[in-house]
Amino acid sequence: MKIILKHFIIIIALIVFNGSNFFAQKQGSDIKWIRPNDNFDEAVWGIEGGIVIGLWPSPIEIGKNSTGGPRGLFRIGYQAGGKVHHINYIAVEPVVDGEMEFSEISPSRVDETWGKMMWASENENPGSFSPAARTRGEISNPDSENPEVEELSFYVFMEKFKNGAHPYFRVSIRSDKPEEIGFEIFHQDNSAEMERCVLTATMGNYARARNLYLKDEIVNSKELYTGYEEIDFIEKEEYGKDRIIKNKGGEFIAIIESDEDFAELAAWPQEKKYFQNQNWRYRPFFKVVQYWKKDSQEADNSLRIRVNGRATYWAGGSSDESNYIAIPRGPAFENFELREDYEEGQQFYFGISRKNVEELIAR
Template sequence: MSISGIKTITVIFGFIMLTNIIKAQNTSAKPQWIRPDNEKSPPIWGIHNGIVVGLWPASIEKGGPGYEGGPRGLLRIGYEYGGTVYLINYIAVEPVVNGDMEFSEVTESRVDGKWGKLFWAADSTDNEGFSPYASTRGRITHPDSKHPEVEELSLYVFMEKFLDGAHPYLKLSIRSDNSGELCLQIFNHDGSAKIERCALTATMGNYSRLRLLYLKDKVVDSRQLFAGYNDIEFAEKEPYPAKEMIRNSKGDYVVYAESNETFNELASWPQQQKYLSAWGWHYRPFYKLTQYWRVDSADYDPSLLVRVNGRAKYWGGDSADKSKYMDVPGGPAFENFELRENYHAGQKFYFGLSMKAAKDLIAN
């Protein structure tokens, strides 16, 4: 073979290798969504190395605690990393009508009288009622024309009408360029009672032992805020107005919460029998996560507040028997963590999870 022939083959081979490398890079860059295989699959959606959301009766954590995914009337919030999804928190829906709040997870269903509203999913506002299955894989769109590589997974979550007449529903979305964040947009059906406020509250801060709340000029420590409290009920203090919230580089309002413990401390678990029998409260991920709420500056309403409450003991099934409750190791932690704002149809709240420490997120 001539030298020119060898050069030609070398060029062709090099071109093929370069093409394969580019293809591999493009493939690896493509978002890896977590979606139901079909309409009869478990209702779980999310993104690899990012946030995951599921609905009852599916458990988003293999071998996780709770029967058939735990309580009803909640969004299950998890995080996927390294091929494994761990449950991190729940988000409840709490509409206020005529000054009274109703709780999606602890008020009776109109359907069967049991605790917890029925939630179900669809890919449009035309929904056919409750199904224990996914019903939709979620829609993939490209929300940013300047960055066509960015994808967004979205779906609607419907729920039965509340006893007070409120009838909200949600649109959930996750963007591939911000994989740790879930957008929750609130709407209401025609015929709903007038909703004054519709809180979306992260209900299980004790699981991650969230004790540090980051505001603009201070860090609130739950152990100091609830010092001396050791009862089985919630401990409540005044909420924090929007002017005390952190503003990020875009002007958005943000509040962060994280554990004060090192990972080794957080992953440890008391060896008394009572704790060993309640392993569902044992922190199972092999990493720490900061949790946060965010509101776009463009959607800001002056009524915006940060609200937290605390518990010194893990929830004991609403029993009045104090012997059924266990102390939270390390002292009181924040349990409910939320933003509150006067309701308007289409309002958006963002809930996020990040492996970065709060101070690093604030610095960015």
């Protein structure tokens, strides 16, 4: 244990002395990837003018806080205006024998505190946890008909869950689709059989996402959760495959966005309790639309949309109501996901876009 701790301290020291060196780089083209300088740099990857992903303990929004938030989550942001704006988190929720486990609150086997350890690798050899990047990511040309298109990819591994699930992921970003990340889901040999392995976006409240776009209607969280003012999550029905929009390219796409204009979204109540919770104030200088996407040729009949909501911002699971503040202008969606029965290699895409809903559907 002392040897492991010593190595951990050495790696941390290397990160500190190396500084926050993830940066945009040209790769023999005009594409500017955001990648670690080396394997000891911070665990942050992305593309300029598009999506960014990071792993604990590396913050993606510099200056937000020292570790960027909870453990056991993918950190998801958007690079614009010379900085990365942290927009959401994505949690891993595998189901084994009907039992679901949650990566951000499931205790680590290392220290028994909330949040599974997650780490990156350049290939399917998991190695072991490191707080540093461990890989810069591989850049390839995935489309032979369009050789100018590049893809940045790497693998992400995590601790085994207590229910026996042991998933891992191939993460990818394409230069021709800079606002989205692809997640392919696999399992290690020692994994229990998973009925489902959900990736769920967990922080819809931050962008006050209230409109969910379906094929036949727009579901508004304030109407769906009318009268709800409690501090817990609230959840109603899921929405089946037959209600999910297909975009022009034939992909299933589930979309959420705020029902506020930017001026309303950027405003923050001028009250002491809200001043003390500035971390929930929406900081980007632009609105975003968030979405999950699935290739319709690969989708099965179990595909569906699941959301839940909150009337108050999350306060770490506290039971003390005084620790919570109401979300301005009413309840918003919190967790947002596409669910589907598990099949090894299944792929989902998560996007954060500055395009409007009509533009996303028309692609």
